Amino acid sequence: MAPAHVVLWIASGILFGIFSASIGAHGIAFVALAVSLCIAGAAKKAPRVAVIMCLISFACGTFYYFLFIRASAAREVIPARAEPFEAIVISEPRFTERSQRFTVRLASPFYGTATVVTRISPEFAYGDLLHITGEVARTEEDPRERYTVLFPSIELVAQDKGNVLRTTLLRFKSRALHEFTHLLPHDEASLMSGITLGARGDFDAELKTQMSRSGTTHLVALSGYNISILALVAFGIFGAFLKRRTAFICVTIIITGFVLMVGGEASVVRAALMGFLVLFAREAGRLYDVRNAILLTALMMAFIDPRILAYDVGFQLSFGSFLGILFLETPMRRMLCLGDTPGILGWRENLATTLAAQSAVMPLLAFTFGTASIASFIANILILGIMPLVMTVGFFLAALGMLWSAAGFLIAPLAGILLKYILGVIALFSLFYTLPGTFFSHTALILCYYAGLVFLGYYFRDGKERQ
């Protein structure tokens, strides 16, 4: 068996094990896996060694999940009822209309993290040391947010107590955001902040609804797309006057900094790791296998925190859509007879990519956001073509604005028009028919849906022309 296949069997075994353990179905899943693998083994579809390896890795994954949960729970020291405590803010606050929510790390003598929900003002920031009086309540739904403190009384003790590097990067980010708000009208500025830096603090409720209805929320969630554009630009700059290896190190540093700056969302970490693996494989001169790269990335992220597999929607969405693009893009092209040319502004490519990604995560989107829009396909085709341009303009706007505000003023109208166009598309397509989220509430329906997708992917697979 080739090393690539060994990696495939082991990695999928571990990931499946972790996932089953986190939803509490590891027993049934193990039996189901064992039965199906034995059948596959008997039918000579899978080597016997692979079957054994996969089952052992499944058990390892399950074990690791429980070990992780127990170990992190054992170290926790949580304040008793209404006992005041000090804590440091370790995330950027997220704002809703009436509240702000952030994660804090409890200071000694306590240990652990908690989510604080408090009034919208005063606004807190990453690195604030707070004196908090309030009840630390235990929640069961999400194992990553095991403790919450609701509307406590908070006193600001000190600022800038967080990681120095991250504080500096965040300061840089807020300066860039300031340029956007200064140079662009409100909605355009929010959109640009989301597209380039993944900042969603200023999004108005109305705009949020419109984006979710038109299926364009992913534009303001940082993804592999943003990272790849950043990496390309950085490579272009460094590659021009540095050796390849030095350029590789520089780009890695920049991408790491960017990930830290934007808050380490799952999709960004995934994209950065993927990009890093690709670069690394190229450096090492190895053949690069996309499927294994994804699996290894997932494995790495699950190793750091196994709870993301079942509870981080961002992670699921980004992996789901990536798998969709990987396995369904070519079948979609074949099914719609799109041919191999990109089309004006790459519309054929965008259509196939969007269809592939969206159809892979449709049930998840419907379940999480309540709506999954049919019109979103068209909206995305109309928008994705100009995204690289928007991002490049955005980065230039921030950089030039910081250096010399008059230069920012010159670019602002260009950015304004592009953003206005995107906002127009979002507003228009949010008016159209939306598929109600309840459609995917039945497990059987979801299974049927995915069975259909697998069939579609198989029927229109590579090497088979449509009749």
Next chain:
Amino acid sequence: MRVLYFWGIIFAMEKKGSKHIGTAILAVLVLLDLTLWYAIFSGRTDHATRIHFLDVGQGDSALFTFPNRVQMLIDAGPPRSASRPLSRAMRREDRYIDLAILTHPELDHMGGYAELLERYEFGAFLWNGRTDANAKEEWRELTDALRARSIPMIAIGAGDRILIASSTAHFISPDRTWAQSGAPNDAGLVMHIGTPNLRALFTADIDSKVEADLVKKEMFGAEVLKIAHHGSKYSSSETFLRAVAPHVAVVSAGKGNRYGHPTQDVLARIAHMGAEIFRTDQNGTVEIVGEGTTLKIFVGK
């Protein structure tokens, strides 16, 4: 114009793909130039008075634009609420507001200033001089931010006037007594603005006691009245409404707010007077334009 610009860029991009980079750069420069001239000429040149009652939810915020385009913001609504409607009310590239007024330091009038200070420049900050805000932290942050930006803070009260070309903003409350009232709402700044196009009365959150006092003291008719205290039943007494005799009454309140503002009593009283009622909770941002001697009203912007 914008569509033209957009297609111009696409044209430029397409050209870049081929070897006409020079043409592409030229096209971009010409378009940039056109945009700048467009921005210069698209400015409003009329001599209208505009009032935008901004849709900020449960709170007050209104942008008053004088005929000579001096802009005055009267309150800023609750935290993080005013930026979006304000950016829609102002010209795209405009980031300067001449006067910021805070009728009284309560969160539903003051909260939005923190965010606006990040986005806009202000000439001066005028308020009623009270420092006993119900939100101490926010008040401290606001004053710190004002100081850091060297924006002058000016305490004003009854008798003060601001002359802006041929218009006057006349502060008629609080006098010495009301300024020291135990209820912060009594000390709210009441302002009568007269421009060549219209007269408007802004009444903060005052209740009928203060109104009765004002009616006794002076006469102040106005075509546009901002209904006091989001339409609370303890304000906008019949005597007061009769003294003001507005054509248009605007209530600034949040959709489904827990105070039940505006109350049926007040709405009935205004309707009885024969004035047109506009509500930010139903109409969204309400724009009133006084041109010559006519009033035009636009809603839902």
